[in-house]
Amino acid sequence: MTISFYGAAQSVTGSKHLVTLENGKRILLDCGLTQGMGEKSEERNRSFDFEPENLTCLILSHAHIDHSGLIPKLVRDGYQGPIYCTPPTLELCQLLLRDSARIQQNNSSTEPLYTEEDAEQALQQFVTVPYDEPFQIDEDIELLFTDTGHVLGSAAINLRLQDEGRERTLCFSGDIGRFANRILNPPQAFPQAEIIICESTYGNRVHDSLENTEERLQKIVQEVCVERQGKLLIPAFSIGRTQELIYSLNYLAEEGRLPEVKVFVDSPLSVYATDIMRENPQYFRDSMQEYIKDDPDPFGFPQLTYITEVDDSKELNKIEEPCVIISASGMMEAGRIQHHLKTNLPDPNSAVLVTGYCEPSTLGGKLMNGADKVHVLGEEVEVRAEMMIMKEYSAHADYGDIAKFLHCQDKEQIQRIFLVHGEKSVMGQLKDDLTELGYQNIEIPEFRLSYVV
Structure with a gap:
């Protein structure tokens, strides 16, 4: 199994991670718009580092544009398969993707990445899966969403995979919310995973208390x-x-x-x-x-x-x-x-x-x-x-929240942790702190880097 990092690698936006099984099945985790990086944003948003038509499925962690905003372009460029998400994420994507398409079309200075028609076609391909209900995508891929409390509908993507005759388990955290959030449920425990792809936006700090x-x-x-x-x-x-x-x-x-x-x-x-x-x-x-x-x-x-x-x-x-x-x-x-x-x-x-x-x-x-x-x-x-x-x-977990989110895991069974969705310096500090807690084999992947796991 190979994991390739095509976004939010030593940066915060443009979440895109590709999991490729030995039998050739390809699972894309998120398909987000890259923002705030000047010419790099334009370059990364204009083309994909993989062939959209060859994807087996797309699984979306939540609706925010830096995680969902390139889905209509993925469809425009040939992806015809299912897009899995929670029910509230679909509701929010119906707003966000249509709005994003309008912004694209109204920006006269550049060629739009996609149109409202592309957004509508993409929305037709969404398939909703409730939290905490295992869903069999095919004979090799089982999906389970668990609540991360970041925004309405946000989920960790838990995969049980059949790869070359053995079972593999992977969790992509998506964006982790705060345990002290006053509106939404706190992040939930997730099944034991061998491979964890974990966000790190504020992993080097402790937020001010919500009390006052x-x-x-x-x-x-x-x-x-x-x-x-x-x-x-x-x-x-x-x-x-x-x-x-x-x-x-x-x-x-x-x-x-x-x-x-x-x-x-x-x-x-x-x-x-x-x-x-x-x-x-x-x-x-x-x-x-x-x-x-x-x-x-x-x-x-x-x-x-x-x-x-x-x-x-x-x-x-x-x-x-x-x-x-x-x-x-x-x-x-x-x-x-x-x-x-x-x-x-x-x-x-x-x-x-x-x-x-x-x-x-x-x-x-x-x-x-x-x-x-x-x-x-x-x-x-x-x-x-x-x-x-x-x-x-802030709706993003701080160091204490990330540590608490991971606490449900048996450290001995984790083979690799990949830190994504954060600045390089933040990830470095988080890696050191998690290592002190006993987690091992922590990687900070670079953009376009692939790992065989």
């Missing part, structure tokens, strides 16, 4: 919107991060501690994704199940307005009163957040609150690194607004 998250957010809203009379812009991923933020603001509103300012969610994708969250409470953790008995809508409160129409978004840019604006995208590379940044970055009374990872080369990364001028929508904009950071909202 709402208190910190309340103080920031108070300072920016009440004391300074400015606007608070919160760039946020449409799926996961936006709902966490709304939940926190809703909690403050229910407690009577949210300052009397209006809150806007200005992103059609975020609005529709929030609707999907509302419709899937069965995936919420027990404490959240109890919470919604008293507050049936944890994603709505009187001061909150959801915006989908373009004209309403333009009007929001014109208002002068203090407010909170949550808008996509999280790295600030696209979406309506760019219009709000262009309007409000020159205002020293306003602030931008970053709540997640930004690739250094993205607009968000440049702002976080202290740029005093940036280009937004083709214009140079002076940065006078304050940059703020809250790391509590």
Whole structure:
């Protein structure tokens, strides 16, 4: 059996890992868009390092674009087989892939990677498999999804494979969530595996505690919107991060501690994704199940307005009163957040609150690194607004979460661990720390490198 790493190898985006059995069957784990790497992104997104038509199947860990965003191109380039995922992941991909296709077609500066027609064809090939139910793909491949608590529908991909007359077991973690997540179930234990492909995004750090998250957010809203009379812009991923933020603001509103300012969610994708969250409470953790008995809508409160129409978004840019604006995208590379940044970055009374990872080369990364001028929508904009950071909202596991996720495994039975989805320096630290815990044979694969296991 061979594993080839065609994305998220010593980097964070573009997740793509190819498992090839000795009999020639080829299993692709994720098919994500590479982002934030300049010309490298364009090069990696334009062509595959394998023949799509020769794949046996594609298995998707979750809906985020850096894991799913090249699926329509895979189909456009000849893949006709099944795409396996959990039911909520399909619901979210119906939003994300159609939206991604529209963005591709509306970008007049480059040839689109794929069209809306390609996205629709890809969605026809999806096959949903519930959590915790073994699924026989064929006589050599058995699939089991276990919940990782990263976003709605996220799963570790557990494979039981027949390879040259012997059984092999492999787990691809996908993205691991946090055990302290307030909305979704924590990461679940997964079956014993010989080979583990494990994410490492924040594997070199320990996140700030979630205990005082709402208190910190309340103080920031108070300072920016009440004391300074400015606007608070919160760039946020449409799926996961936006709902966490709304939940926190809703909690403050229910407690009577949210300052009397209006809150806007200005992103059609975020609005529709929030609707999907509302419709899937069965995936919420027990404490959240109890919470919604008293507050049936944890994603709505009187001061909150959801915006989908373009004209309403333009009007929001014109208002002068203090407010909170949550808008996509999280790295600030696209979406309506760019219009709000262009309007409000020159205002020293306003602030931008970053709540997640930004690739250094993205607009968000440049702002976080202290740029005093940036280009937004083709214009140079002076940065006078304050940059703020809250790391509590990260949906990715930290070192403690990763160690806890792996704790269900018998170390003696693990033959190899591959660290992916992280920067090289982070992986190096995580490798050292896991080695100290007794894990052995830990690899940090390079892009396009293959291993016989």
